[in-house]
């Protein structure tokens with residue numbers, strides 16, 4: 096899993112490796128697993144009915160998980176691109 100940092104603040108769980116940040120809102124996540132199924136790199140998994148990040152280093156930032164989540168519970172941020180703008 097490399098040097099991914101995980102931070103939990105209330106309902107928000109943040110995973111960050113310096114390149115990519117994935118934020119999951121565990122309150123909004125209803126556990127439909129769409130994000131897990133659509134992720135082509137198996138970055139995501141389910142734990143006790145909620146989506147979690149298991150291997151951020153594999154994330155291609157394709158945004159499919161964010162786009163497919165019906166509850167806006169997952170957000171992907173490209174940290175390296177955000178710095179440039």
Ligand code: SF4
Pocket residue numbers: 133134135136137138139153154155156157158159160161171
């Ligand atoms: S952005 Fe793409 S590769 Fe990254 S977790 Fe989401 S679906 Fe998977």
Ligand code: SF4
Pocket residue numbers: 123124125126127128129130131145146163164165166167168169
């Ligand atoms: S698609 Fe959204 S609501 Fe469904 S498991 Fe993933 S984060 Fe949760």
